[in-house]
Each structure stands twice: as C-alpha cells, then as structure tokens.
Amino acid sequence: MDRASSEGEATRKRLYTVPGIDRSASIDRLVVGESALEDTAQIFHDHFGDAPALIIADESTYQAAGAEVYERLSAADVETHTEILPARSRLAPDRERGDAIAVRIRELDAKSSGSRPVPVAVGSGVVNDLTRYAAFNAETAFMSVPTAVSMDGYTSAGAPLVDKGFKITIQCAPPRVILADLNILATAPAEMSGWGYGDLAGKIPAGGDWLVADELGIEPLDGTVWPLVQDNLRGWLSMPEGVRRGERAALAELFIGLAATGVAMELYGSSRPASGADHQIAHIWEMEDLSHRGEKVSHGACVAIGGLTVLTLFDWLIRQDLTTIDAEATASHAPNWTGLEGIVQAAFANGTIAARALEEMQEKWVSGAVLVDRLEKMKETWPVLQERLKRHLMREPDMRELLSTAGAPVRVRDIGLSPERHRATVRKARWIRKRYTVLDILGEAGLLERAIAESLHDGHPLYA
Ligand SMILES: [Zn+2]
Structure with missing residues (x-):
C-alpha cells in the first residue's frame, strides 16, 4: 500500500478516526467522511492494483451507491462486474447463497489473466456478510462500501449466516478496505x-x-x-x-x-x-x-x-x-x-x-x-x-x-x-x-x- 498517498488523503479527507484500527491485522484502510466515494478508483488501485472488481449489491443498495462505484471504477479502466441480489426483504443470509457468490468469484478468476478478482460489497448487513463469506471461500480480499449505519459487522471477521436453519457465525476475514461515505449513509432510511x-x-x-x-x-x-x-x-x-x-x-x-x-x-x-x-x-x-x-x-x-x-x-x-x-x-x-x-x-x-x-x-x-x-x-x-x-x-x-x-x-x-x-x-x-x-x-x-x-x-x- 502507498503510505504517502494514504497520509495525504488522511489530512484532506479522513476527518474521523476509528480507535484500534491501526492494530487491525486485516483492515488496511478505513475512510469515514463526506464524499468518501470520490476516491473509490484511486483507493481500489492503491490496494488491489489491476485486479478486476465484482460489485455485490442488492437492488436498492446498487441504486444508492453501487452504480456510482461502478461508474467510478469503470471510468478508471478497472474491469468491473456486478452481482445484483434481490432487495433486502427477500435477501436472507443463507450459506447456500454465499456459496453461489463464491462460485461466481472463482469463475471470474478462471477467466482473468492477472490478479484475483476483488469483491466489493455495496450494502448493509446481509450483503456484507454474504460477501465476506464468499470472498473468504474464494480466497480473495474484499472491499466494503457501507450504505447504512445499521449493524456492527462491517469491520468484523465473522459472517453470521443461517446454515440449515441454525444461526452460526463463520470466522472469515474483515474487508481490506472500507469506504464509508457519510453522504450515502445519511440517505439510508432513518x-x-x-x-x-x-x-x-x-x-x-x-x-x-x-x-x-x-x-x-x-x-x-x-x-x-x-x-x-x-x-x-x-x-x-x-x-x-x-x-x-x-x-x-x-x-x-x-x-x-x-x-x-x-x-x-x-x-x-x-x-x-x-x-x-x-x-x-x-x-x-x-x-x-x-x-x-x-x-x-x-x-x-x-x-x-x-x-x-x-x-x-x-x-x-x-x-x-x-x-x-x-x-x-x-x-x-x-x-x-x-x-x-x-x-x-x-x-x-x-x-x-x-x-x-x-x-x-x-x-x-x-x-x-x-x-x-x-x-x-x-x-x-x-x-x-x-x-x-x-x-x-x-x-x-x-x-x-x-x-x-x-x-x-x-x-x-x-x-x-x-x-x-x-x-x-x-x-x-x-x-x-x-x-x-x-x-x-x-x-x-x-x-x-x-x-x-x-x-x-x-x-x-x-x-x-
Ligand atoms: Zn450485532
């Protein structure tokens, strides 16, 4: 990671710091600020090089922020794919769905000649939990763009999923990069x-x-x-x-x-x-x-x-x-x-x-x-x-x-x-x-x- 550009950006935009984040072995970058998404492409490039991106969102979070992430990455010549899930009320944190997303990541990986594809979770709880689980299973790092301040799992390693009716928490890995744009978070339902x-x-x-x-x-x-x-x-x-x-x-x-x-x-x-x-x-x-x-x-x-x-x-x-x-x-x-x-x-x-x-x-x-x-x-x-x-x-x-x-x-x-x-x-x-x-x-x-x-x-x- 490019420390110099990270610090430059910190003074300019990272108005908020999260205690303990510097001790995380998994999270390299956590940006909380207004208009944080403006730097999506640069930050993606800093941390993932020329890897292709797979945006994982549901129908409503794609509208709220996924489309903007797509445009910013595509405009910067990042090969960008999407996996759009049904909207939240129908989206359950099922392990099978996570397995299906892992298959999609592996398929993209097989087609890609360079770096492993990077899933980008654009959404709140279920989208992030499914992505965390799928990325871990497909052995790749992921990035998170939260769309609501709705739960405590954005930085966590655990993916709480439902496996044959029993709620379990599977230890995976936190996202390597989190971009929390307050302008997006403020538009989430109260x-x-x-x-x-x-x-x-x-x-x-x-x-x-x-x-x-x-x-x-x-x-x-x-x-x-x-x-x-x-x-x-x-x-x-x-x-x-x-x-x-x-x-x-x-x-x-x-x-x-x-x-x-x-x-x-x-x-x-x-x-x-x-x-x-x-x-x-x-x-x-x-x-x-x-x-x-x-x-x-x-x-x-x-x-x-x-x-x-x-x-x-x-x-x-x-x-x-x-x-x-x-x-x-x-x-x-x-x-x-x-x-x-x-x-x-x-x-x-x-x-x-x-x-x-x-x-x-x-x-x-x-x-x-x-x-x-x-x-x-x-x-x-x-x-x-x-x-x-x-x-x-x-x-x-x-x-x-x-x-x-x-x-x-x-x-x-x-x-x-x-x-x-x-x-x-x-x-x-x-x-x-x-x-x-x-x-x-x-x-x-x-x-x-x-x-x-x-x-x-x-x-x-x-x-x-
Ligand atoms: Zn909780």
Missing part, C-alpha cells in the same frame, strides 16, 4: 440508523455479561479490548437525536463505534467484546425468521429489544443478595445432563437446532459438585460483582429513553412479538451459545424463573 444504534447500545449489557464471567473466573476481561469498547461507548451513544435525524456528525460517531467494536472482536478473536445475552436473544428470533408487517425484523432491532430485556434482568439481579444462596440445595434441584437434554429438546421444535444447542451447552454446563463450587464462588464474589455491575451498567429506563430518541424499537410489539413469546425466548436463549452471561448466573443460581416473573411482568414498558 429506521436503519436506529437499528445500528440498537446494536451498539447492546454493548452495555454485553459488558455486564463479561463482568459476570470475569468475576466468576470463567472468562477474564481483556486489558486491550475492554477499554477500547467500554471506555468510548457512552460517547458513541451520546447523539441519539442526531442519529434519528440522519445528521452526519451523529452517524459518524455511530459508525465509528460500530466499526471499533468490530475491530475489538478481531483483536480478541471472538465476539465476546460486543455480544452477550442481548445477542443470544436476538439470534433466537433471527433463527425463527421473525417477521413484522411482512418484513424480516433486522438484527439491530432484535438487539435493541434484547438489550432492554437483559438490562431489566440486570436491574433485578443487582437488587438481590446472592451471598445467602444455599449452594447444596440449589445444585440438588438443578437438572443433570440428561435432564438438560430433555429441556433443550422441548425448547426447540427443530431437532437440528436442539442438537447444535446441546453442543454449545457441553462447553458451559456444570452440575453436581462443580455447580456447588460455582455457587460458592458466586456467594463469595457477589458483593464485588454487584458493585462492578452497578457502576458499569445503565438502568433499563435510561437505555429505553436513548433508544426511543434514536428511533429504535422499545416495545416487543414493535418487532411483532407477544409478551409470551418474548418471555419464552428469555428462558431458552442461554442454550444456543457457550458464552457465559447473566442468563447463566441467574439459571445456575436457580433464580431465572423468579427474575422473569418479578421483572418481566405484564406491566413492564416492553409490553406497552
């Missing part, structure tokens, strides 16, 4: 920025989940990525009104926050820095293909509701006194592995999902004497953990206010759920990931049902 805000807001309860796992000795905090996300989070979330109005400065903060959490995931090697029970709850609805008014409910909308749910449970938990737990009695009432198999199979009608959930549970499930030890540790560490959670977390009503101002959903009916279905999700969300969260501490302490009954009652604003 609700999409609300989804991105919801996705970023979820990092607050996800931080609470990590504190729980840290204090119980299950997964220690990381000294680099914890501050990268958590020390900046409230600042990135500080302009909800501007997000709803599509103001460029507010969208830039939001994009930077989402981009930095993606980098944190890359540096840490898993999604722990950015994803906890809030995302597990959201993944259940994504696997169930949750739809509202004929549209698939977006990831960020699911996370907004998941995050409020988890903060509600945390608000309840921090009022409890776990030092009085009777460890022996609690462990004796807990199901053993065979009992758990029955519970998980009953929770998921789809046998494949139940089997995958049990694989995840094998990693974190404890019973018998090990559970007694875990509960003793809980009792011993509770006063410290309780304080840390109080200090770190935002109260649910405060988060509700922010989300509502940003235009994100704050009631379960905003995403087409009944209170019963919402509560059923809270009961089963912990089964689908090995990651330890507030749902696990509540479950192991024998408190999950009480927490649901006392905090997620019919009068909760989530059910208004």
